Amino acid sequence: MTCETFAITGVRGVLHRPSVPNGRAFALTHGAGSDANAPLLMRMAAALAEAGYVVLRYDLPFRVERPKGPPFPAMAVRDREGIVHAVDELRKLAAGSVFAGGHSYGGRQTAMAAAEHGEIADALLLLSYPLHPPRKPEQKRTGFFPELLTPALFVHGTADPFGTVAELRAAMTAIPAHTDLLAVEGAGHDLRNPPAADILARWREMVCYPEK
Numbered sequence: 001m002t003c004e005t006f007a008i009t010g011v012r013g014v015l016h017r018p019s020v021p022n023g024r025a026f027a028l029t030h031g032a033g034s035d036a037n038a039p040l041l042m043r044m045a046a047a048l049a050e051a052g053y054v055v056l057r058y059d060l061p062f063r064v065e066r067p068k069g070p071p072f073p074a075m076a077v078r079d080r081e082g083i084v085h086a087v088d089e090l091r092k093l094a095a096g097s098v099f100a101g102g103h104s105y106g107g108r109q110t111a112m113a114a115a116e117h118g119e120i121a122d123a124l125l126l127l128s129y130p131l132h133p134p135r136k137p138e139q140k141r142t143g144f145f146p147e148l149l150t151p152a153l154f155v156h157g158t159a160d161p162f163g164t165v166a167e168l169r170a171a172m173t174a175i176p177a178h179t180d181l182l183a184v185e186g187a188g189h190d191l192r193n194p195p196a197a198d199i200l201a202r203w204r205e206m207v208c209y210p211e212k
Contacts, residue, residue, distance in 0.1 A: 001049045006056055011086045012036070013058030015093075016045045022052030025094035027087045028125070031104035032070045035063045040103055040127065040191050047196035053099075056090045060106060071105060080113040087120050097207070101125030104162070104189065108141060115147040123207050124152040125199075128189050131163025131171060145174040152179050153206045155199055157187025180206055 006015040013036045026048050030038045036057045045055040061082040062071040071079060083100065091098045100121035102110045107126040114120055132139045152175065156168055163171075165183045172179045182202045184195060 001046070006058065008089050010061075010082065011056075011058055011089050012064050013056050013086070014045070016049035016053075016055040016057070018049045018052045018054065020052055021054060023094060023096035024052070025054040025056070025090050025096075025098045026125070027083075027090045027098070027100045027121075028055065028057045029060055029083065029086070029102035029106035029110065030057075030063070031102070031106055031128075034103070035059050035067075038103065040194060043194055043196065044125075044127070044199070047194075047200060051200055054090070054093050056086065058086050060109070076109060076112075079109050080116065083110050083113045084117055084120050097122040099123050099125065099207075101127065103127040103191070104130050111148060111150075111152065112144050114150040115144040118149045121150060124150050125203065126152055126154045127194070128156060128160055128162065128191055129154055129168065130189075131168050134161035137163075137167065140171065142171045142174060145171065146176065148175045149177050151177050151206060153199075153203055154179065154181045155184060155191065155194070156181060157184045157189065157191055159186055160189045162189055178206070 001019055002017045004015050006013045028041050036059045041057045045057045048055045060079045087100050100110050101124050107129055156165055158165055169181055
């Protein structure tokens with residue numbers, strides 16, 4: 001595997017090229033308080049590249065603009081535009097399927113972009129989806145779920161304050177696309193030590209699911 005800086009107009013990140021490519025590619029982005037160098041993204045990018053995927057871990061537009069600080073809700077549309085642009089650029093490097101995902105805010109915005117533009121990715125990997133703010137379960141972030149037609153694998157810690165596994169599983173029933181949930185015992189919102197092998201195994205099941 002090799003890594004190289006990826007900088008094309010509107011997209012900034014790191015590209016992981018596998019030693020033995022499988023023809024597929026993955027675009028991964030970060031949460032609200034981080035950037036493309038988040039440990040979780042680095043670990044997942046390395047594991048995916050070892051499995052043969054070309055992986056782009058990239059900064060969302062709000063992070064390109066500011067090195068610190070959270071995103072502004074009013075600018076979320078621009079972040080989603082950045083996601084579409086990043087996936088489009090990555091598609092030029094892949095002969096086969098292109099997948100997208102991210103951690104927390106990045107995963108949420110990726111899923112929202114997929115609901116708005118169903119063609120941007122073949123499936124989604126959503127790490128620690130922020131179902132609701134901590135201690136505010138009534139403020140669900142699921143309004144777009146009925147419009148999500150892209151298969152999605154949710155990876156969620158059992159100690160995540162942004163939603164319990166049971167809450168997330170119930171919310172996922174509103175998604176018409178095929179979905180799956182991998183619960184990580186004892187993990188918090190940061191998924192500090194992601195079970196990469198388990199995630200990859202469940203992912204392979206996800207992208208090969210039988211037609212209904």
